[in-house]
Amino acid sequence: MIWRTATARAIVAESPRARTIVLDVPEWPGHRAGQHVDVRLTAEDGYQAQRSYSIASAPEQDRLELTVELVDDGEVSPYLIEELRPGDEFEVRGPIGGHFTWSVADGGPLLLVAGGSGLVPLMSMLRHRAARGSDIAAHVLVSARGAGEALYREELERLEPRTGLHVAWTYTRQPPPGWTGWDRRVDAAMLDAVGPGPQAGAQSFVCGPTPFVERVTELLVDAGHDPRAVHAERFGPTGG
């Protein structure tokens, strides 16, 4: 798979530790919601570092968007978060992966469970659903440490069509002031309340840090969800 040169056209702050990079990639072949790209940086001395980042944009959007969260001891994210400026270039290859993907044609209902920036590929699915004007049932549960770190909060409030779309949040450390919702780690009771239940034949997509994904997928299977319909993507302790 070839490496292409991507040029940053715009950079959007999503949280103090995350930004969305809007890219121009010549001859980009298009992608499916849920896919990722490999990003490669090359230093002046030839040293190369490479990480995978989920695509945040819907296939219908003109430009490729990646949302990247800072990993303090990472090799790639500190550059992308702290140094990259519009007009700068780096290499990408992709799109990659057909297992963790969804399109409107695949039907629903959908159960999307995100830990932190695990929301990024799920957001691509929701933006795709919106771009198609689909009212396929989509039940979304986002686990974030605090309100300041939660991605896409405003957009998730106004995504259309609202019919069939249910978005729930849990804040595990610092809920927003006056928050009366969930403030604990994802558990069986929470998943039961979010739905859809095991009998509904849902396609589930779980993405986040490895311990989060291991726990949530186990809870889903224990609750009776078909393991073959539970798709997981792990990005390590905290990602790259």
Add this chain to the structure above:
Amino acid sequence: MDVLHTDGNEVAGVLADVLAVDPTRVRRRCQSCRDEQPLAAHLAFHGAGIVLRCPSSDDVAVRIGVQGDHLTVEWRGTYRIDIARDAQVARV
């Protein structure tokens, strides 16, 4: 199980160089436990190279080494692989 691992989704970019199909959808049957799972569901451990392990038995499934311009893939511990013909990706 440590928490440093990722999974086969992340490794797919590397494996795409040796497979004519989307690596994440390639189903692998384990030599140890005979369980069949897509490579995407395998656990990926990063060290000197990358080791994919069966999510059921934890046995080594695939070893990937990248050194300079050389990519080495050992399909040890793999009983068989099953590839959906519609999983072919454009070779671009």
